[in-house]
Amino acid sequence: ETGVTQTPRHLVMGMTNKKSLKCEQHLGHNAMYWYKQSAKKPLELMFVYSLEERVENNSVPSRFSPECPNSSHLFLHLHTLQPEDSALYLCASSRERGANTEAFFGQGTRLTVV
Amino acid sequence: KQEVTQIPAALSVPEGENLVLNCSFTDSAIYNLQWFRQDPGKGLTSLLLIQSSQREQTSGRLNASLDKSSGRSTLYIAASQPGDSATYLCAPYSHKLSFGAGTTVTVRA
Secondary structure, eight states, X not given: OOSEEEEOSEEEEOTTOEEEEEEEEOSOOSEEEEEEEOXXXXXXXXXXXXXXXXXXXXXXXXXXXXXXXXXXEEEEEEESOOGGGOEEEEEEEESSSSTTOOEEEXXXXXXXXX | OOOEEEEOSEEEEEXXXXXXXXXXXXXXXXXXXXXXXXOTTSOEEEEEEEXXXXXXXXXXXXXXXXXXXXXXXXXXXXXXXXXXXXXXXXXXXXXXXXXXXXXEEXXXX
């Protein structure tokens, strides 16, 4: 039990589908993050939310759309993805966005785009 | 841009041996550094957090050192066990967490 829960754990979707990834944290944190981990590549930061406001978008294509309705929940809406978007998507949270805070990660969603 | 390098990329040792994992980073202006463990296909588990003002941090068999000025951190795992087999990632925090490619450890029984 990491305190950060991601669903689903596995997802297979076609390029014309629309799906959403969900992340929930039970740690009382105010900052939440989406990361992408592709095979043989380091983790890439996609989006950062602090107090439910998006504060960072690292040049992510618009086919990925994040949503943070409250400080405990984070979504990643997916539409018209490409096969190269297949990866492990990881959600993380921290007490606040800034120094001296520890980040906690969920178990990830393994996404396969066919 | 922060560049993180972890050496070696892979390591295989017999059970009981001590492990030394190295991490170097290019921007020494960090606030802290975290070490994580990742099992295949799973998320990251936080192992240790070292603040920029600290030289080392210990948790059980794990000890991490930090030399901020030279941009280096080392994770020591004492008396390795097969359950320690995983990929270990270091992540210095400046304005965001930056990750290296990790060191994949195999501990042979």
